[in-house]
Amino acid sequence: MDDVVRLLQLAINGAAAGCIYGMVALGFVLIYKATEMVNFAQGELMMLGAFFAYTFVSILGFNYWVGFVLAIFATAAFGYLLDAIVLRRVIGQPQFAVVMLTLGLAFIFRAVAGAIWGYDAVGFTTPFTNKIANLGGGLVLGQDNLSIIVGTVILCAVLYLFFSRTRLGIAMQASSQNQLAAYYMGIPVRTVFSLIWAISAGVAAVAAMLLVPVQMIDVNMGIVGLKAFGAAVLGGFGSIPGALVGGIVIGVVEQMAGYYLPAGSMELTSNVVLLAVLILRPQGLFGQVIRKRV
Amino acid sequence: MSQLKTDYAQDLVLARKPSSLAWYGLLLAILLLIPHTLSEFYVGEMSFVFIYAIAGVGLMLLTGYTGLVSLGHAAFLGIGAYANAILLAKGVPFALSLPAAGLIAAFAGVVIGIPTLRMSGLYLAIATLAFGSIVGLVAEKWDSLTGGFDGFPVPHPSVLGLVITAPTGVYYLALGVLVLVVLVAMNILRSPLGRAMVAIRDSEISAQSMGINLALYKTVAFAISAGITGLAGALFALYVRHLAPDSFGVLLSIQLVTIVFIGGLGSLQGAIFGAIFVAQLPQVIAIVRDDLPFGIGRMPGLEPSLFGLILVLVIMFEPAGIHGRWLKLKRWCREFPLHRRAAFRRQKTYAKTDRLR
Amino acid sequence: MSSGAEPMNGYFSARDLAMHFGGIRAVEGVSFDVRQGEVFSIIGPNGAGKTTIFNMISRIYTPSAGSLHFAGQDITSIAPHRIAGLGIARTFQNIELFANASLLQNLLIGRHCHSTVPILSQLVFLPSVRRAEVAHRRRAEEVIEFLGLQRYRDQLIANLPYGVRKVVELARALCTEPKLLLLDEPSSGLNVEETEEMAFWIDDIKKDLGITIIMVEHDMKLVTAVSDRVMALNQGSILAMGTSAEVQSDPEVIRAYIGGEVAPATGAAPGDVR
Known part of the structure; x- marks a missing residue:
């Protein structure tokens, strides 16, 4: 019986970690689907989101929930400006140039964050910190981990409603599928792309807020972005549910390993899964193969 | 002025103009004399540039000419370094351990090259990034072979009876290997192999219809690139004298890619320019650090952030890299004062979608 | 269903060729024979399956069913990179040149299937490699002369006008010394003069070099001018086969074109060939 409880506990803790990977992966996928750019600085956007939250809640002393919302908006605004000022200029350059560009940005973000907030790990208390939920049957879980899972579910519902029900969301989907056609239909494609960067950064901020109860904030926390690649690839790199499922799979496998x-083995998990998927099933769990036409 | 040609073989020589041959000869002569004139510190710095340049040429063949992106090349550098150090420690003579290090790295290149054959662009970048992290982790955990975090002391090798201890020895070794590697790279580029690589970079589908075996040539490109980078690693081991597993991480991989990117994709000279830049940036920062205003110089993390900033600026404003800027400068000097601004305007390029491959 | 046992009466034969993408039947039950030395044109509205047939011949696609034979050999399932060595070269509808290489380099890549020097000897550029390179260069120069491309020899493809690139693709295909040449819409994007020139070249390639040609083309004037026989396709199946005049007067063909769409006009592209 103990084994079952242990397994369940590992699975839930893994799923919680996986939700974070999944949310960062979601950020990659949103941007990739729309602009064919891959943002290697997505993990750093999450790091910035965490520091914004720290600033609002811990330094400026706002209420946790107010700080939560402010951090999301601040990070989203940052994402919008990032696209409008930097990334918009490299449209048309080879994909790899964008990879290098965002890698360079990641270095800059880390250094700037270090200069502003210092290199020591910081944190703040949240309503979920150090609280325990007893689910019965000997299953004891931290509310921090549960809050990650619940938060992810809520975020997904919000995103789903946004993309399927709102005018803006549908315009974004249209722009992702055919930029030129969307442009002809009067959709301001450039602005839409910047908004997608904003959403992606906002999602990173949500991930950061959910991560705060379980992990300290420091400039190198963006390294989680590397694990999120595994999640995105496992999900097919173009699929939003795929990114989340991929994240959860990697999180759970990692805990078990x-x-x-x-x-x-734990540190190797995400990379090994990633390589295995790329070699054995490059289209991922949910992807589709499209071939170039000649 | 270039002379008129009378024979197709004249297009096959390495230096098209006698004047450039003279310049390269002069450069080599100066480089040979440097250890006798400059202090040990500068000799060491130059060796470091040579080692980066060797790795840069290796990666340029793969990324700049074959169009295959590797974000895990530090792994090959590490494999070459550990292979050389371990073989030397086991008593293998340097004359064997150096080529062996290159071959072992080349073999590792084949190991990662074959499973990634069908990948291109982004997926290859991510796969090589993962491969690099795995190799780094293995080096950390496999204590019995690599010494783990305690590091691995590199024995002093002897070449022709001379024990190489002083930086001068490493300097001449690195210079010799660099010259050799550049010559091999130039040979590749004027041979069918080099053309096949360029063909794969520009259009896989038509390369295939021209009879190029994609799987074979991509694997060969990976092997050669990894082998050359492994040689750089073998020399790196001699240079640092003490190997630590965390020196071959993602950061080094990104530095190596930056060499080819800042230097200018598709140019061997670019790889050398890029290596000078990336290897010497920390020195430049160290020199100007105290003179910077507002205490910026005392800011920790200054080096990687400047590194990132320069990368960002190059990609945004000069995608052809240092080499591209150099070509423009040459052209400007030739045409001065009749140059036209429009001649330097960047041509608009349109993204080739990578989703439909 | 017929099989490979059926006698092949052409230099190049396709038997019951089919290509399915998921549920879409792009090509279904197509059989034809091409005689040595003739120009065989494939016409049909967009989406008729013309390029798909080319892609099966050059092994970019593997046919879902059927077989392909060339010069007495079954080529249905050989490796794609071996097609050029067998003497089948092709051009592409939307130009697939090596854009960041010079024209000469492009043509030399066309010589790749005749390159026999081992890779290791290339690393040190042995005299044998040098001799082979000079020989390849000589062949490439012959093609440059044949198609009048001398003045563009050392230019990057990316800097050449569209009309010239179209000719370079033809030149690159000729450098492989093909026995069978597949031309995918050789006149698309060319203006009237350039199309006329293309017609001359196709005729020269057939008469002077004795190369068999299969051509996919929309421009009926070009088709009529150079073709010995024409095959009309619609929705993946053969509508008619015969001389250009016969096919154009076939009621099925007329219905497919008028009911469907008219062949697109050849648009003028900047730059000329001379």
Whole structure:
């Protein structure tokens, strides 16, 4: 019986970590679907989101929920400006140039964050910190992990409603599928792209807020972006539900590997999964293969 | 002035103009004399530039000419470094351990090259990034072979009876290997192999219809690139004298890609320019650090952020890199004062979608 | 269903060729024979499956059913990169040149299937490599002369006008010394003069070089001028086969074109060939 409880606990903790990976991966996918750019600085956007939240809640002393909302908007505005000022200029350059550009941006963000907030890890208390939910049957879970899972579900519902029900969301979908046609239909494609960057950054901020109860904030927390690649690739790199499912799979496998396999396996998990998927099933779990026409 | 040609073989020589041959000879002569004139510090810095340049040429062949992006090349550098150090420690003579390090790295290149054959662009970048992280982790955890975090002391090798201890020895070794590697790269580029690589970069589908075996040539490109980078790693081991697993991480991979990017994709000279830049940036920062206003110089993390900033600026404003800027400068000097602004305007390019491959 | 056992009466034969993409039947039950030395044109409205047939011949696609034979050999499932070595070269509808290489380099890449020097000897550029390179260069120069491309020899493809690129693609295909040449819409994007020139070249390639040609083309004037036989396709199946006049007067063909769409006008492209 203990084994079952242990397994369940590992699975839920893994799912919580996986939700974070999934949300960062979601950021990649949103931007990739729309602009064919891959933002290697997505993890750093999450880091900035966490520091914004720290600023509002801990330094300026706002209420947690007010700080939550402000942090999301601040990060989203940052994402919007990032596209409008920097990334819009490199449209038309090879995809790899964008990869290098965002890698360069990641360095800059880390240094700027370090200069502003310092290099020491910080944190603040949230309504979920150090609280425990007893689900019965000997299953004891931290509210922090549960809040991550619940928060992810809410975020997904909001995004789903936005993309399927609102005019703007539908315009964004249209722009992703055919930029030229969307442009001819009177959709301001450039602005839409910047808004997608804003949403993507906002999602990163949500991930950061949900991560705060379980992890300290520091300039290198964006490294989670590397694991999120595994999630995005596993999900097919163009699929929003795929990114989340991929994240959860990697999170759970990682927890299991950390418990049952020798030391070091946990850190290897996401990369090994990623390579295996790329080699064995490059289209991922939900992707489709499209071939170039000649 | 270029002379008139009378024979097709004249297009096959390495230096098209006698004057450029003379310049390269002069450059080599100066480089050979440097250890006798400059202090040990500068000799060491130059060796470091040579090592980066070797790796840069290796990566340029893969990324700049074959169009395959690798964000995991630090792994090959690390494999070359550890292979050389471990072989030397086991008593293998340097004359064997150096080529062996290159071959082992080349083999690793094949190992990652074959499974990634069908990938291109973004997916390859992510796959190589993951490969690089895995190799780094393995180096950390496999203590019995690599010494783990305690590091691995590199024995002093002897070449022709001379034990290489002083930086001068490493300098001449690195210079020799660099010259050799550049010559091989130039040979590749004027051979069917080099043309096949360019063909794969520009259009896989038509390369295939011209009879180019994509799988074979991509694997060969990976092997050669990894092998050359492994040689750089072998020399790197001699240079640092003490290997630590965390020196071959993602950051180094990105530095290597920056070499080819800042230098200018598709140019061997670019790889050298890029190597000078990336290897010497920390020195430049160290020199100007105290003179910067507002205490910027004392800011931790200044180096990676400047590194990132320059990368961003290059991509935004000069995608052809240092080499491209150099060509424009040459042209400007030739045409002065009759140059037209429009001649330097960047041609608008349109994204080739990578989703439909 | 017929199989490969059926006698092949052409230099190049396709038997019951089919290509399905998911549920879409792009090509279904197409059989034809091409005689040595003739120009065989494939016409049909957009989406009729013409380029799909080319892609099956050059092995970019593997046919869902049917077989392909060339010069007595079954080529239905050989590796795509071996097609050029067998003597089948092609051009592409939307130009697939190596844009960041010079014209000469493009043509030399066309020589790749005749390159026999081992890779290791290329690394040190042995005298044998040098001799082979000079020989390849000589062949490439012959093609440059044949198509009058001398003045563009060292220019990057990216800097050449569209009309010239179209000719360069033809030149690159000729550099492989093909026995069978597949031309995918050789006149698309060319203006009237350039199309006329293309017609001359196609005729020269057939008469002077003795190369068999299969051509996909929309411009009926060009088709009539150069073709020995014409095959009309619609929705993946053969409508008619015969001389250009016969096919154009076939009621089925007329219905397919008028009921469907008219062949697009050849648009004028900047730049000339001379």
